[in-house]
Amino acid sequence: MKKTTYINIKGLNFILEEQAYESLKNYMERLERKLANIQDKEEIIEDIELRIAELFSQKLSGSKEVIDLLDVESTIAALGEPEQYIDEDGETETHEKRDSIHENRSADQQSEKKLYRDMENASIAGVCSGLAAYFNIELILVRIIFIVLLLGGGFAFPLYVILWIVLPKANTHIDRLRMRGAPITVETVRDEVEMAAQRLSKSSKHFQQQLRKDTVFTKGVNSLGRILSKIIGFFLLIFGLLFSIVFVFVFILGKGVVPVTDEAGMLTPYEFGLLILSPDQLNFVWWMGGAMLVIFIIYTVASAMRFILQTRYPWYKYLTRFIIVAVTISIIVAIFAGTTITREFTFDSEIKKEIATTDETFEIQYSSRQSKTQGNKNIRSRNHSELTIKNGYIFQEGYRIRLKESMDSSFHIYYVRSANGSSNNISLERAQNIRFSGSLQNKILHLPNYYSYPTKDKIRAQRLRLIIEIPAGKTVKFRDEYYTPEEDSYELWIPSTHWNNQDWGE
Amino acid sequence: MNAENTQAQMRKGILEFCILSILRKREAYPSEILDELKEAKLIVVEGTLYPLLTRLKNMELLTYRWEESTSGPPRKYYSLTEEGKNFHGSLASTWTELSTAVNRLTH
Numbered sequence: 001m002k003k004t005t006y007i008n009i010k011g012l013n014f015i016l017e018e019q020a021y022e023s024l025k026n027y028m029e030r031l032e033r034k035l036a037n038i039q040d041k042e043e044i045i046e047d048i049e050l051r052i053a054e055l056f057s058q059k060l061s062g063s064k065e066v067i068d069l070l071d072v073e074s075t076i077a078a079l080g081e082p083e084q085y086i087d088e089d090g091e092t093e094t095h096e097k098r099d100s101i102h103e104n105r106s107a108d109q110q111s112e113k114k115l116y117r118d119m120e121n122a123s124i125a126g127v128c129s130g131l132a133a134y135f136n137i138e139l140i141l142v143r144i145i146f147i148v149l150l151l152g153g154g155f156a157f158p159l160y161v162i163l164w165i166v167l168p169k170a171n172t173h174i175d176r177l178r179m180r181g182a183p184i185t186v187e188t189v190r191d192e193v194e195m196a197a198q199r200l201s202k203s204s205k206h207f208q209q210q211l212r213k214d215t216v217f218t219k220g221v222n223s224l225g226r227i228l229s230k231i232i233g234f235f236l237l238i239f240g241l242l243f244s245i246v247f248v249f250v251f252i253l254g255k256g257v258v259p260v261t262d263e264a265g266m267l268t269p270y271e272f273g274l275l276i277l278s279p280d281q282l283n284f285v286w287w288m289g290g291a292m293l294v295i296f297i298i299y300t301v302a303s304a305m306r307f308i309l310q311t312r313y314p315w316y317k318y319l320t321r322f323i324i325v326a327v328t329i330s331i332i333v334a335i336f337a338g339t340t341i342t343r344e345f346t347f348d349s350e351i352k353k354e355i356a357t358t359d360e361t362f363e364i365q366y367s368s369r370q371s372k373t374q375g376n377k378n379i380r381s382r383n384h385s386e387l388t389i390k391n392g393y394i395f396q397e398g399y400r401i402r403l404k405e406s407m408d409s410s411f412h413i414y415y416v417r418s419a420n421g422s423s424n425n426i427s428l429e430r431a432q433n434i435r436f437s438g439s440l441q442n443k444i445l446h447l448p449n450y451y452s453y454p455t456k457d458k459i460r461a462q463r464l465r466l467i468i469e470i471p472a473g474k475t476v477k478f479r480d481e482y483y484t485p486e487e488d489s490y491e492l493w494i495p496s497t498h499w500n501n502q503d504w505g506e
Numbered sequence: 507m508n509a510e511n512t513q514a515q516m517r518k519g520i521l522e523f524c525i526l527s528i529l530r531k532r533e534a535y536p537s538e539i540l541d542e543l544k545e546a547k548l549i550v551v552e553g554t555l556y557p558l559l560t561r562l563k564n565m566e567l568l569t570y571r572w573e574e575s576t577s578g579p580p581r582k583y584y585s586l587t588e589e590g591k592n593f594h595g596s597l598a599s600t601w602t603e604l605s606t607a608v609n610r611l612t613h
Contacts, residue, residue, distance in 0.1 A: 012579045040560045047536055047556040053579035054537050080551030 004066060009053040015065060020072040027076050034082035070196060077189045113181035116170035124226050125164045133179045233304045240300025244293065262389035275459050285337055292330050299323050344460060345420040349428040355413040356440040363477040366447040366494050389455060397450040399464045401492040403485045406469035413440060413468050420460045430457045436464055449494050523601060524548055525558060526586065526594040533585035559584065567593050
């Protein structure tokens with residue numbers, strides 16, 4: 001929203017934007033001052049006002065109802081500065097005097113180039129662009145130098161702030177000319193006004209930002225916001241890039257992520273994925289994920305660049321739209337994939353199998369699976385995994401033993417295998433495919449610390465539970481402890497080799 | 507640098523004559539006068555015109571009348587007075603003399 005003022009010239013009303021009004025008022029004051037001692041000043045002023053009204057009327061139309069700063073400045077440029085056409089006697093200055101004025105001035109100007117902050121080309125506060133204009137260096141170069149200094153010594157930052165405070169903004173077209181050391185003539189001012197108009201039509205948002213600087217407070221907040229957005233943009237860029245790189249290397253290419261080993265060593269995430277999904281499903285998810293990642297990287301870089309450089313690439317619009325579409329698609333796909341996979345787990349079956357029945361107490365001993373792998377990968381006890389694949393079978397280490405009170409006077413030892421599937425039959429079949437070998441010999445219950453199932457069954461929550469029913473008053477021994485089911489049940493934990501080794505500090 | 511003063515003097519005299527010449531043909535308001543002067547490249551800074559007009563008016567060489575306009579502000583239509591016409595006549599002959607002489611001298 002812009003503040004406007006009404007003025008009236010000879011009965012004609014004009015609506016001026018605030019800055020336009022200020023500029024015009026300023027001009028009329030200069031004119032009055034120059035005409036101070038002249039007799040006919042009222043008449044001259046009247047004529048000039050009429051001319052202004054004429055020019056303003058020409059600028060307005062059905063769609064344009066307000067006179068803006070640009071209009072006033074071009075009107076002033078056409079009329080000329082009071083110095084240019086009024087000498088001490090109120091006589092007119094003709095061409096030459098004007099020329100000599102402007103030549104003198106341009107000679108002064110060129111030796112007296114003023115350092116301003118250029119807000120038209122500004123990124124944060126116009127310091128870099130002002131310096132570039134003054135020294136006649138390419139703006140990009142100045143910016144690069146600034147960033148290099150900033151990263152290198154750190155003194156660039158306080159210097160920037162000092163310059164920001166000290167240097168004035170190049171507010172008017174004449175200021176901008178002076179900033180570049182160009183001579184100030186009607187022609188150059190006119191060119192400047194035209195260029196300003198072009199810049200305006202190219203980025204009206206920029207113009208709005210400039211006009212919004214009403215108070216010192218909003219000025220401060222605005223500038224602060226710009227700095228913050230730069231900092232945020234910078235960190236966004238770094239973060240996004242780092243994250244993407246890490247993600248790619250660790251999760252996609254990386255070997256050390258998934259704690260599953262096979263003959264060749266640890267599995268890549270892709271190989272692990274094959275244990276869960278069918279190749280088609282996996283490929284689909286894989287490529288979707290890859291595409292999303294690429295899009296994410298591109299978007300992060302583009303956003304960060306936009307923040308930092310304050311340029312608006314035309315294709316950025318399309319990029320954002322594309323991303324919205326892509327994200328929506330991927331959400332739909334994710335939901336779809338999720339339901340497909342969940343369907344595989346809908347049904348579950350259990351099978352009970354007996355190991356032994358005895359009347360005598362016994363001790364539980366478990367043997368840990370040796371990692372007899374031929375691979376020369378780093379399969380040592382420290383990197384031992386919970387899941388191992390060998391010979392087309394998945395070996396899962398660690399399960400629970402449940403101790404219960406026996407209904408009769410005998411020990412009952414049995415295990416329950418369970419698995420999931422998309423139908424009862426399939427889940428039953430998977431459960432049956434679970435292999436486990438435990439045996440009771442000479443009062444020792446030999447248990448392996450693992451069970452296995454075929455790879456082709458895929459990972460479908462295959463579980464093993466060993467159950468020992470203990471008759472009243474009797475105990476079983478496990479790792480130097482004697483256990484009775486005091487409460488309804490107990491659970492013992494047969495650890496995987498990994499934990500085992502940790503216990504014994506191997 | 508010093509030529510400027512003389513040049514200024516030359517132009518100064520001529521501009522008056524030109525304004526009077528324009529108004530000799532018909533009455534006109536300042537914007538019209540400006541248009542003609544600009545076309546002839548005699549004036550670039552519009553502000554130049556107004557003090558001159560006022561001065562000529564004070565010398566009673568010009569007079570004006572107001573006319574309301576539908577499409578803008580009211581207009582001051584300037585026209586030559588009798589004295590203005592005579593004045594123009596004198597200037598015109600001086601101009602002819604001068605330009606002939608100068609042309610002869612410079613060729």
